[in-house]
Amino acid sequence: MADPLLKIENLSVDYRRHGKRVHAVRDVSLELNEGETLGVVGESGCGKSTLAMAVLRLLPDRDSRIPGGKIFFRSQDLLALDAEPLRRIRGGQIAVIFQDPFSALNPVLTVGDQLEESMEVHGGGRDRAKTLSLLERVRLPDPERIYRAYPHQISGGQRQRACLALAIANRPALLIADEPTTALDVTLQKEILDLLDGLRRDLKMAILFITHNMGLVSQRTDRLAVMYAGEIVERGKTADVMSAPLHPYTAALLRSLPRLHKSAGKLPIIPGQPPDLSAVPGGCPFHPRCPRVFDPCAEHIPALLPHEGRSVSCHLYHSPVAAGR
Amino acid sequence: MPAYFAKRLLFLVPLLVGITLVTFGVMQLAPGKPTDMVTDMNVKASAEAKERLIKLYGLDKPWHVQYWDWLKRFARLDFGRSFRDDRPVLRKIGERLPATLLLNVSSLLLIFLIALPIGILSAVKQDSLWDKSLTVFVFIGFSVPTIWLALLAMITFGLKLGWLPISGLRSLTYDEMSLGAQCLDLARHLALPVLVSAFTGLAGLSRYVRNGLLEVIRQDYIRTARAKGLPENRVILKHALRNTLIPVVTLVGLLLPDLIGGSFIFETIFAYPGMGRLGFDAIMARDYPVIMGVGTIAALLTLVGNFLADVAYAYVDPRIRYQGK
Numbered sequence: 001m002a003d004p005l006l007k008i009e010n011l012s013v014d015y016r017r018h019g020k021r022v023h024a025v026r027d028v029s030l031e032l033n034e035g036e037t038l039g040v041v042g043e044s045g046c047g048k049s050t051l052a053m054a055v056l057r058l059l060p061d062r063d064s065r066i067p068g069g070k071i072f073f074r075s076q077d078l079l080a081l082d083a084e085p086l087r088r089i090r091g092g093q094i095a096v097i098f099q100d101p102f103s104a105l106n107p108v109l110t111v112g113d114q115l116e117e118s119m120e121v122h123g124g125g126r127d128r129a130k131t132l133s134l135l136e137r138v139r140l141p142d143p144e145r146i147y148r149a150y151p152h153q154i155s156g157g158q159r160q161r162a163c164l165a166l167a168i169a170n171r172p173a174l175l176i177a178d179e180p181t182t183a184l185d186v187t188l189q190k191e192i193l194d195l196l197d198g199l200r201r202d203l204k205m206a207i208l209f210i211t212h213n214m215g216l217v218s219q220r221t222d223r224l225a226v227m228y229a230g231e232i233v234e235r236g237k238t239a240d241v242m243s244a245p246l247h248p249y250t251a252a253l254l255r256s257l258p259r260l261h262k263s264a265g266k267l268p269i270i271p272g273q274p275p276d277l278s279a280v281p282g283g284c285p286f287h288p289r290c291p292r293v294f295d296p297c298a299e300h301i302p303a304l305l306p307h308e309g310r311s312v313s314c315h316l317y318h319s320p321v322a323a324g325r
Numbered sequence: 326m327p328a329y330f331a332k333r334l335l336f337l338v339p340l341l342v343g344i345t346l347v348t349f350g351v352m353q354l355a356p357g358k359p360t361d362m363v364t365d366m367n368v369k370a371s372a373e374a375k376e377r378l379i380k381l382y383g384l385d386k387p388w389h390v391q392y393w394d395w396l397k398r399f400a401r402l403d404f405g406r407s408f409r410d411d412r413p414v415l416r417k418i419g420e421r422l423p424a425t426l427l428l429n430v431s432s433l434l435l436i437f438l439i440a441l442p443i444g445i446l447s448a449v450k451q452d453s454l455w456d457k458s459l460t461v462f463v464f465i466g467f468s469v470p471t472i473w474l475a476l477l478a479m480i481t482f483g484l485k486l487g488w489l490p491i492s493g494l495r496s497l498t499y500d501e502m503s504l505g506a507q508c509l510d511l512a513r514h515l516a517l518p519v520l521v522s523a524f525t526g527l528a529g530l531s532r533y534v535r536n537g538l539l540e541v542i543r544q545d546y547i548r549t550a551r552a553k554g555l556p557e558n559r560v561i562l563k564h565a566l567r568n569t570l571i572p573v574v575t576l577v578g579l580l581l582p583d584l585i586g587g588s589f590i591f592e593t594i595f596a597y598p599g600m601g602r603l604g605f606d607a608i609m610a611r612d613y614p615v616i617m618g619v620g621t622i623a624a625l626l627t628l629v630g631n632f633l634a635d636v637a638y639a640y641v642d643p644r645i646r647y648q649g650k
Contacts, residue, residue, distance in 0.1 A: 056552060058548055058551060058552055060543075062451070083557065087554050087555070087556060087557075088554060089554070090551065090552055090553065090554040091552060091553035091554030091555075092554055095552070095553070096549075096552040098545060098548070098549065098552075100545060103544065103545035103546060104545050104546055104548075104549045105546055105549065106546040106549070106550065106564050106567075106568070107546070107568070107643070107644055108567050108568055108571070108641075108642065108643055108644075109563075109564070109567075117553070117555065118553040118554065118555075121553070121554050121555055121556065121559070122554055150643040150644070152643070152644050163549075166549070166553060169553075170554075
């Protein structure tokens with residue numbers, strides 16, 4: 001098989017917050033092939049968005065640091081790129097769609113201008129007809145009006161479609177979708193996700209789909225990576241992970257999903273809070289909240305190791321002695 | 326929107342009348358009378374002549390009657406004549422206003438020309454040596470007393486080096502010069518006052534731009550602009566600066582009183598024939614019509630200027646421009 005489209009190797013990201021070092025992403029490795037969709041799932045603050053932003057180096061320079069790891073895109077190390085080649089990849093071969101459509105567009109520039117600008121800086125020039133067809137492609141009604149409109153003049157759903165148009169403007173090979181529907185109504189969520197699916201098939205894009213909602217990724221991703229406290233705790237084919245989660249955290253996430261035909265009273269929750277990333281508990285970071293905690297969990301850090309065709313980091317499957325840690 | 330501005334414009338009328346009332350009252354409260362200069366200080370003047378003068382100027386009437394008379398004349402745009410030289414107040418102001426505007430508009434332009442790049446550079450290179458040195462530079466200008474700096478500049482460039490004239494606006498031989506030489510003569514006279522006043526005024530705008538830009542750079546739409554592959558200078562100069570400069574329009578509105586009124590101290594040091602000195606001399610001589618004229622014209626232009634700044638603000642910010650449409 002050819003090299004993967006995106007290959008993240010042992011990536012770590014630190015933040016500096018109030019003078020404290022926060023380990024937002026710790027030793028994460030991921031691969032994503034051409035045309036494939038990978039879901040990265042976890043609670044708020046587990047480092048999934050940080051991971052996504054690190055790929056395009058969109059983290060704030062002043063407060064963040066990448067102490068280790070490599071990010072290869074088509075065998076090119078993104079972390080080692082100079083400003084100009086990096087700029088050409090941003091919005092060109094790799095595009096992003098963000099969570100909040102209300103703040104993602106510049107309030108003082110028209111939608112049309114912001115779209116055309118993106119094509120212009122990637123050598124496409126300013127082409128009104130092309131921009132309008134792009135707006136049509138994301139099924140925006142009345143593209144002429146949207147083209148001339150300022151962001152505040154269109155609805156949230158329309159703005160997210162405009163952001164999607166911006167993302168696909170230069171036919172990227174990889175789209176990073178960072179919680180693209182979290183800020184929208186439930187009815188709009190499905191529309192946007194269906195649109196995203198359609199575009200992915202048409203453009204043969206790979207998608208890195210970041211979300212806290214396992215329900216969203218179950219039907220729409222090929223593989224899943226579950227993150228907890230800055231680490232990947234389970235990784236495998238979506239169908240496998242969804243039907244038989246290995247890690248207790250994955251199982252807990254799945255149990256807390258509402259089911260359509262099984263409304264049996266209260267929805268189970270995961271007790272406790274995700275850990276403060278500046279003071280992660282020793283041993284397995286999940287052990288204080290884990291329903292299946294046993295002796296080694298507080299003592300030894302589990303490693304992400306293969307098990308039944310996927311990877312999981314849990315002492316239930318690999319004894320700490322065997323893992324050598 | 327037009328209805329709103331019409332209402333704002335209407336409210337200016339009572340405001341202006343209020344300002345004139347206060348000015349008139351304060352002027353009357355000050356000790357001394359307009360006739361003192363020609364009577365008490367002139368041994369030849371008889372008591373009878375003094376009485377005649379007081380009657381002529383209507384100074385024997387109660388002050389509210391005097392104010393009402395003034396207001397009636399003002400309604401017909403008649404500002405009366407100066408007690409000192411019997412010339413129409415409007416003409417005296419007409420001679421001085423352009424000089425003040427020339428000085429203040431030039432220094433404002435210079436401030437913008439210098440403070441904008443300083444603010445941008447400080448923000449982009451936050452906390453660097455550049456940022457710190459520029460901050461020290463603008464705060465020196467802000468902190469040193471203008472009078473002291475003006476005198477120092479006059480001694481250095483005017484007397485020691487002999488490069489520039491130190492007072493007035495024109496040379497004695499101005500009328501005999503060619504057009505080009507006249508312009509050069511004006512520029513040479515303006516150089517010192519403009520440079521001194523620009524240097525002392527840099528801090529406000531440059532700090533405003535720096536802090537505003539730092540705030541805007543953190544916004545999501547700036548991340549979007551970077552994510553779509555714009556070169557960094559375009560991110561700053563187009564996407565960030567435009568949002569930063571919108572509030573600056575209001576800042577200019579607040580500077581208008583200085584622009585029109587002129588500075589008493591500044592114009593006196595440089596023997597500059599502007600509004601500030603006209604007002605100062607009129608106050609010293611208790612020249613009531615001129616005091617009222619200078620005060621009223623300055624107030625009127627300031628109010629109108631502030632109003633225009635509001636209109637401009639609405640125009641440059643599309644979020645306000647399209648409200649209610």
